[in-house]
Amino acid sequence: MKRRWKSMGKSLKQLTSFLKPYWKQLILVALLSIVIVLMVALAPLIEGNITTQLLSDVKDIAQGVKGAQIQVDVIFRFLTILFVVYTLNAGLRLILQSLLANAIQSATYDLRIAVKEKITRVPIRYYDAHQTGDLMSRMSTDVEAISNALQQSFAAIFQAIIMLVVAIIMMFVIDVQLAWIGISIIPLTLIASRFIVKHSQIGFRNTQKALGNLNAITQENLTGFAQIKLYNYQEETIQTFKKANEALCEYGFKSSFVSGLMGPSVSMLTYLAIATTIFLGANKVLAGAMLVGNLQAFIRYVWQVNQPMSQMTQLSAAIQSSFAAMDRVFGFLNEADDIKDPDYPVIPTPFQGAVSFNHVEFGYNSTPIIKDLSAEIQPGQLVAIVGPTGAGKTTLINLLMRFYDVEKGSIKIDGVDLRDMNRDTLRSYFGMVLQDTWLFSGSIADNIRYGKKDATMDEVIEASKKANVHHFIQTLPDGYDMILNEETNNISNGEKQLITIARALLSDPKIMILDEATSSIDTRLDQRIQDALQTAMQGRTSFVIAHRLTTIRNADIILVVRDGNIVEQGNHEQLLQNKGFYAELYNSQFELAKD
Incomplete structure (x- = not known):
C-alpha cells in the first residue's frame, strides 16, 4: 500500500510538470472556483432569512399584532439577491469550464507529443518485449483517461475542498454543538474511502492492462485479417478476443462495483448526521435557542459537506482509472532511452564504404545469436549473407544500422567504430529495400x-x-x-x-541493404525488380540477404552464417568448390527447383 501511494505521488508530480505551462489559466480557474463556492455558501443564509421572515410575519399575524402582514418587499429583496447570486454563479461556471478545458486539452496535447517522442527514443529492445497495440493504448486510451479525469475532477475537487471548509465554518457560526455532529461524516467517510480505494485501485490497474491487451489483439487481428481468413482461423480469433474481453469485463465490473460502494456509504453517513441534526435542532427551535431559518441553513450546510464528499466519491472511478492510466503512461515515459550518442561523434572522411566486423558478439535477452563473427568488406563490394533461418542474418544488418549495439567486439565503417558515430548520420548512409514493403x-x-x-x-x-x-x-x-x-x-x-x-x-545512399527483397515477388515483375536492384547497388557497398541462392551468384563475397558464426566466405564458385555448408544449401535448393 505504501509503495502504491508513493507511485501515485510520483505520477502526480510528473503530471504537474505538464500542467505547469498553463498555470495562469489554472490560477484563474482556482480564483473563480473560490468565488463560486462563496456564492453557493451564501445561498442557504439568504434562503434561511426568507423562511425566518415568513415565519415571523405569520406568527405576528396569528397573534394579532397591529399592522402585521407578510412583508413582500423584504422577501422580494431577498429573492432578488438570490436570483443574482444564482445567475452570476452560472455565468462564472461557464467561464471556468472554458478556461479549464483549454488548459487541460493543451496539457493533454503536450502529453501525447511526449509519448510520441518517447516512442522514437526507446531502444528497439523495448518493442521486442511489448505489443504495438499496448503502446497505442498508452498513447490514446490511457492519455484520454487522464484527460477526462482532469476535465471532470480538477475544478470539482478544488471547489469541493473550498466548499467543505466554508460549510464547516458556517456550521460553527450557526451552532457549535450541531457543527460537531455535522462534520462527523468527514472522518467516517475518509476511513470508508481509504478501505474501498485500497481494494478497488488494484482492479483499475488490471482493467487498464486488460484494455491494452484487448487493443493489441484487435490490432493484430485486423492487420492479419487476410491470413486469418485464408487459414480459416476466424473461430480461434473470436475465442481469443472473447477471453480478453471477458477479462476486461471482469476487472471492470469488480473495480466499478467496489468503487461504487463509496457513494452509498457517504449518503448513509450524511442521512444519519442530518437526522440527528434535525432532532436536536428542532428541540432548540422549540426552546427558542435557535431560529428556524438558521436550522434550515444549517441542514443545507450539512448537505454542502456531503456534496463535495459525494462528488469525490462519484469521481472516484474516473480518478482511480486515471491513476492506473498515469502509471502506464509515465511508466513508459520513464523507460530508459536508447544509448546516447557520443558528445563528439566521428564522421568517416572521406567516405569509402569499407565495413569490418571484428569478433562481434550479440544476443537478445541473454540468448546468444552472434557468437564470434569477423569479416572484412571492401568499398563497393556486393556482399551476400546466407544461412538457415535463425542463423543471425537479419541481426547482422540490425547491428550494422545500430538498431542494437554489439555486446562484444566492434563494427567499423572506414575504420570508425559505429558507437563513435551519431545514429542519424550513420543511418543516412544506408538505403534499405525489405521483404515487407512499407x-x-x-x-x-x-x-x-x-x-x-x-x-x-x-x-x-x-x-x-x-x-x-x-x-x-x-x-x-x-x-x-x-x-x-x-x-x-x-x-x-x-x-x-x-x-x-x-x-x-x-x-x-552510400551503402545499400536488400533484405529478402525479391522473395515474395511474382515472376512477371521479377526481372524488372532484379534490374532495378542492380541499378540500386551499382557503385555502392551492398549487403544482400537472400534465401534463393540463385540470385546471389554474382556477389563479390558470400558470408555463410551458421549458429551465429561465419563458417565460410568467398565467391559462389569458390564456395561450391569447397563442398562445404554453402554447397549443401545451394545443391538442396537446386534439387528442389528441378523437382
Missing part, C-alpha cells in the same frame, strides 16, 4: 519522397525511372498523385517493391 497512406510521389524530404518532382521521376516503375506509375489514373489506400493494397506487391527501390535510390 508504404503509407498517401500519394505515390510522397511515398517515394520519403527517401528525401525536399526532393523535387524531377528527382522523384528520375529515381522512378531507375527503379523501372515510372512507366507503371504513368498508367495509373492520377499518376504520381494517386493515393495509396490505408492498406496500400490497391497496387501489387511487385509494384510496391519497385516504389520502395525508387525511394531508396532517391536518398542516394
Whole structure:
C-alpha cells in the first residue's frame, strides 16, 4: 500500500510538470472556483432569512399584532439577491469550464507529443518485449483517461475542498454543538474511502492492462485479417478476443462495483448526521435557542459537506482509472532511452564504404545469436549473407544500422567504430529495400519522397525511372498523385517493391541493404525488380540477404552464417568448390527447383 501511494505521488508530480505551462489559466480557474463556492455558501443564509421572515410575519399575524402582514418587499429583496447570486454563479461556471478545458486539452496535447517522442527514443529492445497495440493504448486510451479525469475532477475537487471548509465554518457560526455532529461524516467517510480505494485501485490497474491487451489483439487481428481468413482461423480469433474481453469485463465490473460502494456509504453517513441534526435542532427551535431559518441553513450546510464528499466519491472511478492510466503512461515515459550518442561523434572522411566486423558478439535477452563473427568488406563490394533461418542474418544488418549495439567486439565503417558515430548520420548512409514493403497512406510521389524530404518532382521521376516503375506509375489514373489506400493494397506487391527501390535510390545512399527483397515477388515483375536492384547497388557497398541462392551468384563475397558464426566466405564458385555448408544449401535448393 505504501509503495502504491508513493507511485501515485510520483505520477502526480510528473503530471504537474505538464500542467505547469498553463498555470495562469489554472490560477484563474482556482480564483473563480473560490468565488463560486462563496456564492453557493451564501445561498442557504439568504434562503434561511426568507423562511425566518415568513415565519415571523405569520406568527405576528396569528397573534394579532397591529399592522402585521407578510412583508413582500423584504422577501422580494431577498429573492432578488438570490436570483443574482444564482445567475452570476452560472455565468462564472461557464467561464471556468472554458478556461479549464483549454488548459487541460493543451496539457493533454503536450502529453501525447511526449509519448510520441518517447516512442522514437526507446531502444528497439523495448518493442521486442511489448505489443504495438499496448503502446497505442498508452498513447490514446490511457492519455484520454487522464484527460477526462482532469476535465471532470480538477475544478470539482478544488471547489469541493473550498466548499467543505466554508460549510464547516458556517456550521460553527450557526451552532457549535450541531457543527460537531455535522462534520462527523468527514472522518467516517475518509476511513470508508481509504478501505474501498485500497481494494478497488488494484482492479483499475488490471482493467487498464486488460484494455491494452484487448487493443493489441484487435490490432493484430485486423492487420492479419487476410491470413486469418485464408487459414480459416476466424473461430480461434473470436475465442481469443472473447477471453480478453471477458477479462476486461471482469476487472471492470469488480473495480466499478467496489468503487461504487463509496457513494452509498457517504449518503448513509450524511442521512444519519442530518437526522440527528434535525432532532436536536428542532428541540432548540422549540426552546427558542435557535431560529428556524438558521436550522434550515444549517441542514443545507450539512448537505454542502456531503456534496463535495459525494462528488469525490462519484469521481472516484474516473480518478482511480486515471491513476492506473498515469502509471502506464509515465511508466513508459520513464523507460530508459536508447544509448546516447557520443558528445563528439566521428564522421568517416572521406567516405569509402569499407565495413569490418571484428569478433562481434550479440544476443537478445541473454540468448546468444552472434557468437564470434569477423569479416572484412571492401568499398563497393556486393556482399551476400546466407544461412538457415535463425542463423543471425537479419541481426547482422540490425547491428550494422545500430538498431542494437554489439555486446562484444566492434563494427567499423572506414575504420570508425559505429558507437563513435551519431545514429542519424550513420543511418543516412544506408538505403534499405525489405521483404515487407512499407508504404503509407498517401500519394505515390510522397511515398517515394520519403527517401528525401525536399526532393523535387524531377528527382522523384528520375529515381522512378531507375527503379523501372515510372512507366507503371504513368498508367495509373492520377499518376504520381494517386493515393495509396490505408492498406496500400490497391497496387501489387511487385509494384510496391519497385516504389520502395525508387525511394531508396532517391536518398542516394552510400551503402545499400536488400533484405529478402525479391522473395515474395511474382515472376512477371521479377526481372524488372532484379534490374532495378542492380541499378540500386551499382557503385555502392551492398549487403544482400537472400534465401534463393540463385540470385546471389554474382556477389563479390558470400558470408555463410551458421549458429551465429561465419563458417565460410568467398565467391559462389569458390564456395561450391569447397563442398562445404554453402554447397549443401545451394545443391538442396537446386534439387528442389528441378523437382
